[in-house]
Amino acid sequence: MRTKHVVVLPYNNECKQNFIDAIKNEDLAAIRKCPKADLHNHFVLGGSREYLKKQTGKDIQPIGKPLCSMDEMHAWNAENIGQTFNSTEGRKQLIEATFAQAKEDGVTILEIGEDVWGLGEFFHGDIDELVESFENAHQEIAPEIELRLQIGLSRHCDIGYLEDCLSHFWGNKAFYSIDLYGDELAQPIENFKSIYSKAKSEGLILKAHVDEWGTADDVRKAVELMLQLILMMF
Template sequence: MSQNINSYFDTVEGRNVLLEGCFQVAKDDGVVVLEVGEDVWGNGHYYSGDIDKLIEHYKDAHKKICPEIDFRFQVGLSRHCRIELLERWMEPFLEKDSFYSIDLYCDEFAQPIKNFKGLYRKAKEKGWILKAHVGEWGTADDVKEAVEELELNEVQHGISAVASPAIMNWLRDNNIQLNITLTSNVLLNRVESIEKHPIRKLYDYGVKVTINSDDIIIFDSEVSKEYMRLYEAKVFTATELNQIRLYGLESRGFQD
């Protein structure tokens, strides 16, 4: 992948193609609310540290491709980066009112989740929705720890919680939403198949789950395809899938 894809998109021109492609796929897929954004590292790498230029780039692409979509601007943190660097890179984002949420991703085991508490405290003060990738590869305990340490509103993946009925009940009782990307879980050999994906058990325990796309170029996983794959695999009925769809909309302030 690094030879065939990353080298192209690691340019300003390639980044623009990727961004416009993201908005176009969302438009073609009938997405109503789109939450996507930039890693704090990318501000310096692609925009020479000019946060206003970064914001305008995203706003211009949104206006050009899909102004009808409710675009929510997300701030990204790479878990393998040193905290002092993340703190410095994040400052320009904190100075603006353009951002809606924050997400932590990359290697779950790169460093302890508690290292990011200071960054998430600042994000909470800004009123951002707090999310983090956890529990795709780690344990159920890792999911609970991340929610408690970072005061998360939502967990990206979180499927390891299925190993603990107590933690599933805890997630349900605390109204913690799991944003799940099924096809990538299968293709990365995290789960055996769509049919055996733990999303069904999580849903049956009353955990709020949503269905999401993940690296569309790699996984061929537009949101509509994820819904259809679950339906065709008889994991959920159409009525249940609609309820999951409503979870996602309601969590963003929409009523169907």
């Protein structure tokens, strides 16, 4: 239950050297002591298994070998997590577990959020309930962490559907960034230009997953699109 991309904050050279040494020595306790920014976290898959076991009794086993594709990841999820947390209560437990894990890992900045489809699925279409679920877990478990709330887009979704979902998110000042992820081959990134353009005008940080399964050309197109959007602002 650990799919994370962690960025280390170079607070100072000593901190940087401690982190390098801890990695070289495979010293998990020392790695955890270094302050870190986790700028991309799959909260459903990034939470503390121990916390969830205490809360629900469900003992999720760690991944035993690397997963090589989206399909393998979905199959692992279905077998080990299944429908257990597919409810408002369950979703909130996953959010809490993420803060618990981040705290244990020495994360000082946590960028985390919900898929836009999760609003109707888990939070009764109520954007305030969604935001409060993250903020409450933040305050209860790790108020010392800086929370950066993210809007998540699944790449296989129809653009019109995403725009409908997003209409509830636009204008809400709780959000910091927007990210595109999922099946990279589902549709070209250019299809998301109008969404990114709106997000930029809302002051959100723009992010996208590329080159997980795509090609070098997909990376070039994503960078060009982002540059175009940045330059449009000047």
